[in-house]
Amino acid sequence: EGVVSRYSDGVGEIDVDRGWSEFFKGASCSRPMLATVEAAMGSAMTAKGDAKGAAEWAVQQVEGKSEPYLRLYSLDSPLCYGVNKAMREVAFRGERERYEPMKDFAYSLHRAMMSQPKYEGTVFRAMDFRVSESLYSVGAVVTMPHPTSASENPEVVRDFLGTTGSGGWDEEVQ
Numbered sequence: 001e002g003v004v005s006r007y008s009d010g011v012g013e014i015d016v017d018r019g020w021s022e023f024f025k026g027a028s029c030s031r032p033m034l035a036t037v038e039a040a041m042g043s044a045m046t047a048k049g050d051a052k053g054a055a056e057w058a059v060q061q062v063e064g065k066s067e068p069y070l071r072l073y074s075l076d077s078p079l080c081y082g083v084n085k086a087m088r089e090v091a092f093r094g095e096r097e098r099y100e101p102m103k104d105f106a107y108s109l110h111r112a113m114m115s116q117p118k119y120e121g122t123v124f125r126a127m128d129f130r131v132s133e134s135l136y137s138v139g140a141v142v143t144m145p146h147p148t149s150a151s152e153n154p155e156v157v158r159d160f161l162g163t164t165g166s167g168g169w170d171e172e173v174q
Contacts, residue, residue, distance in 0.1 A: 023090065023145075027107035034059050037072060037079075040105035043098055044082020054078075069105070069112040073147060083109070084146040091145030109147060123150035126160040 037058055042051035058075055062068040073080050083106055086099040099106070125136075125148070135142060151157065 023087075024103065024107045024110065027103040029104070029108045029111055031104050033068065033108075036104045036108060040079060040083060040102040041077070043086065043101040044078040067112050067115075069108045070116075072105075073109050079105070080147070084148075087146035113147060121152065123152055124154045124157040125150045126157040 034055055038052055038055035041055045041058065045051055045054065054077065058072055058077055058079070059068075061075055062071040065071055073083070083102050086102050087106060089095040090099045134140075
């Protein structure tokens with residue numbers, strides 16, 4: 001009581017990392033942003049490229065803006081795909097090799113996401129594959145091992161998948 005939290009209403013410092021201690025073991029939010037992004041970018045880039053140059057470009061895009069790690073993650077860059085894939089490999093296969101260079105970025109992103117207000121309501125998620133209807137039943141709590149996006153606007157999903165994506169759009173299952 002009376003404790004001011006730097007996180008959203010109802011989220012205390014102790015809640016931020018609950019259940020994540022093994023996942024983020026050894027990760028730090030104290031490294032300089034450029035070093036964190038360069039390490040993650042180098043591991044995320046599938047083609048041999050200039051990770052340092054890509055990281056410098058990415059950091060320049062978010063300089064002086066609020067929530068830089070959220071903005072970095074949502075840039076049109078290999079970061080979001082690489083980080084998500086690496087986090088799934090840890091969660092589902094126990095493979096940490098690809099994740100290790102990204103874990104400081106993933107941890108900084110996790111902390112930034114936890115600082116956001118919680119949302120309750122209907123959202124729509126675009127996936128280009130079918131999932132069990134029971135996984136996304138009304139009222140279900142779905143926890144993924146990586147960040148993901150959703151929208152209140154179903155048109156965003158339609159635009160992302162098109163009307164004939166392999167996951168498709170099912171008017172009855174929302």
